[in-house]
Amino acid sequence: MGDILERIYGMTAFQSIIDQPSFLIMYLLAFVLLYLGIKKQYEPLLLIPIAFGVLIANFPGGGMGVLATDGEGMVHFLKDGKEVVRNIYEMSLPEIAHDLGVMNFLYYALIKTGLLPPIIFMGVGALTDFGPMLRNLKLAIFGAGAQFGIFAVLLVACNWFTMKEAASLAIIGGADGPTAIFTTIKLAPHLLGPIAIAAYSYMALVPVIVPLVVKLTCSKNELSINMKQQDKLYPSNTVIKNERALKIIFPIAVTTVVAIIVPSAVPLVGMLMFGNLIKEVGASTSRIFDAASNAIMNSATIFLGLCVGATMTVDAFLNWQTIGIVAGGFLAFGFSIFGGIMLVKLFNLFSKKKINPLIGATGLSAVPMASRVANEIALKYDPRNHVLNYCMSSNVSGVIGSAVAAGILIAFLG
Amino acid sequence: MEGNFSEALLLMGVGLATVFVVLLLVICFGNLLIKAVNKFAPEEEKPKQIASKPVAALVDGAVQQAINKAVEQLTGGKGRVEKIVKL
Structure with a gap:
């Protein structure tokens, strides 16, 4: 009887949790993330799968955690009660599924290959409207200023991290989850979990971070600049006569330009623009548009979230690097908003037509939340100053800008 | 670490400049496209009723x-x- 009870006890996870209480911290983290996703609605589509991935990855014996590899890809695992050391890149996918479990199979098939972020970018493209950007094309340049945070944090982080790790951390400043994940997979896959969590958490905190940086850097007069009045004072001589045709040609042209200058950004920008193209073509591609923006994107989101969460095992997450990533990610985000605002201020010094600095602040991606937040701030200073459409221009160009920045980092350090 | 810093500084210069150039090109191409579309396909095709x-x-x-x-x-x-x- 005692033997049976002992075997039942051995079957449960109690002893492992007692031996290594740090598992409890991971459960707590998972519960907090689940609470933020479910109750507070912070990026629920990604935060809930990530949080659940964290939870199931940290039950000892469950076999759902993604195994951490060393620099050469060696993994240690138990097989038939014996410890085995193997190079994961020499294992076939069925072997990975059989020996390491289904989550490792999903991770190495879908994430490590870099498949899912471009697929999600295709869905994002299918849901993006380039109309506001095309109508206010000049404002798109402020999407470049907001990439400052990426490179500023790279400069700081390289003192504590390797260059590849620092670049993966810095890309959080692009405020684009799939871009951050794609870059990290290519440069520092062992940091995927904390970087994805930091990126999505800060994106969810855009309504807090943007007003904070704006308050610290902009005056009341600057925030009261009414864009419609400026348009009346200095009207644009560009009139779009056929927006539909323009919207169809635009993604093809952007892909071509980016592919020639930064080929390493094509997996992201190319898929973004492909998604957008099938949306703009209209009725004849409505079936694939529907698939890209719904079924495919939703499936990709589920697997991306779960796999990223499953990388956050006790050993991989509870260390000083994670704290550095959380702090560095915040800095990158703040510097990006600051960079966008400063570029607008610089522009205003030399131009008669003044631009509201909020348009620079939205140069970081996080579409469309950053624009909505900026619009709310503008309305506080002038209830007639609707800047949403103007902000969307720099906001959407920020997506292209951060993908290009990621491409540069991968090309130089990958 | 000093080597890292100078590499990061170089990346900052190259990276920011490239992003600027790409977005400037997007703006220029966008303007050219608007002009070309206005010239060659000025009328939006209305869906047949x-x-x-x-x-x-x-x-x-x-x-x-x-x-x-x-x-x-x-x-x-x-x-x-x-x-x-x-x-």
């Missing part, structure tokens, strides 16, 4: 009556059928 057939042409009287009755029953007499469209 499909003349909506009268309800009677789509469904016969008995079917219409059945639909009316079903709607009346489901809505407790509050709803009424305004238009029947064939999908």
Whole structure:
């Protein structure tokens, strides 16, 4: 009887949790993330799968955690009660599924290959409207200023991290989850979990971070600049006569330009623009548009979230690097908003037509939340100053800008 | 670490400059496209209007009556059928 009870006890996870209480911290983290996703609605589509991935990855014996590899890809695992050391890149996918479990199979098939972020970018493209950007094309340049945070944090982080790790951390400043994940997979896959969590958490905190940086850097007069009045004072001589045709040609042209200058950004920008193209073509591609923006994107989101969460095992997450990533990610985000605002201020010094600095602040991606937040701030200073459409221009160009920045980092350090 | 810093500084210069150049090119190409489209395809093609057939042409009287009755029953007499469209 005692033997049976002992075997039942051995079957449960109690002893492992007692031996290594740090598992409890991971459960707590998972519960907090689940609470933020479910109750507070912070990026629920990604935060809930990530949080659940964290939870199931940290039950000892469950076999759902993604195994951490060393620099050469060696993994240690138990097989038939014996410890085995193997190079994961020499294992076939069925072997990975059989020996390491289904989550490792999903991770190495879908994430490590870099498949899912471009697929999600295709869905994002299918849901993006380039109309506001095309109508206010000049404002798109402020999407470049907001990439400052990426490179500023790279400069700081390289003192504590390797260059590849620092670049993966810095890309959080692009405020684009799939871009951050794609870059990290290519440069520092062992940091995927904390970087994805930091990126999505800060994106969810855009309504807090943007007003904070704006308050610290902009005056009341600057925030009261009414864009419609400026348009009346200095009207644009560009009139779009056929927006539909323009919207169809635009993604093809952007892909071509980016592919020639930064080929390493094509997996992201190319898929973004492909998604957008099938949306703009209209009725004849409505079936694939529907698939890209719904079924495919939703499936990709589920697997991306779960796999990223499953990388956050006790050993991989509870260390000083994670704290550095959380702090560095915040800095990158703040510097990006600051960079966008400063570029607008610089522009205003030399131009008669003044631009509201909020348009620079939205140069970081996080579409469309950053624009909505900026619009709310503008309305506080002038209830007639609707800047949403103007902000969307720099906001959407920020997506292209951060993908290009990621491409540069991968090309130089990958 | 000093080597890292100088590499990061170089990346900052190259990276920011490239992002600027790419977005400037996007703006220039965008403007060129607007001009080209305005010149060569200035008119937006309007979708052909499909003349909506009268309800009677789509469904016969008995079917219409059945639909009316079903709607009346489901809505407790509050709803009424305004238009029947064939999908």
